[in-house]
Amino acid sequence: MITSSRREIRSIKRIRSRRCAAGASLALFAVGLAACGSSKSSSSISSTTSIASSTSPSVQHVSFALTFPSLEYLPVYVARDEGFFKKRNISITLDTFSGGGSTVASAFASNSVQMGLGGVDLAASNAKKITDVKVVQQLSQSSFQIYVQKDISSVSQLVGKKITVSSLSGVFYIWWQEVLAAYHIDPSKVVFVSNGSEAGMSAAFLSGVVNAIGDVPPVPASFPPPLVPSDKLPQLPLAVTVANQSFITAHKATVAGVISAINEGTAWIKTHQSLAVSMCESDLDFPSARCQLAPVLHPTSPYTWSSNGAIDVSSLSQALSAEASVYPQLKGYPVDNFIDSSFVGTSPS
Incomplete structure (x- = not known):
């Protein structure tokens, strides 16, 4: 099944390549026609091109932080590979950090990343006034x-x-x-x-x-x-999408676009499971045994890979209380200071 999926992926790439080549030929043909036409026609074409360029939506770049590879992160890779970010005029760079939440917190603090996937430990950096990030989406609930x-x-x-x-x-x-x-x-x-x-x-x-x-x-x-x-056992949000508050304020539509693209990645996985396993192996560099999708396609929690990425506020609040034993600054820290549920809500669908 996986071998067949890889052939399918290669076939898709060949088709896309042929389409690009055909598109290039048509573009050259159009230029030739313009050159052979009157100066008025050429001017008209140039004017039309100028108008199209000025009205096309600008592409927003987002640097997106990831920590250690995890199966729960797969929708993000799918959204990148399948062009779900691109079709929303978002250029995304996936930056992988080692060293845990502290390195990701430093990246957010320096604004070298604007969004990312992390855990509840980022709340501690908020409480310490190092960062000001908000949870805007939840990919999974733990099933430890x-x-x-x-x-x-x-x-x-x-x-x-x-x-x-x-x-x-x-x-x-x-x-x-x-x-x-x-x-x-x-x-x-x-x-x-x-x-x-x-x-x-x-x-x-x-x-x-x-x-x-x-x-x-x-x-x-x-x-x-x-x-x-x-x-x-008690559980907690395992993978949440976070964004710098300053980025949310300045680029709310882009944040919504990133969330929407990831949700589309989740939906794609559910209907392309064999291809998703192949992507898991190639993008996450996991062996096939670790790319079995059953735990995330049929999770114990409705918050894992829900269609809307809703946030489990109650579980997040409990996690912050537990984290206070590690970071005293979180004692009494309001969970509302760490979330922005305006994008996805709190009820999974």
């Missing part, structure tokens, strides 16, 4: 599950054990704060180990370096069954 080594049979046995996270301030770490609080475990009683990317976290768990991992399906086939499934 707990996986443990075979000598652990309950969450209470995690006391004194090592838990892998991407960083000591990122979304995995924040989620564990919620989980441990729900199970009445003091976070200081476990050892968090920062392993960077999701791949690094998985490797640490599979090698036995750590005792537990919180992860979102699909997970490696060598993972054990989850100790606790997602519907028994």
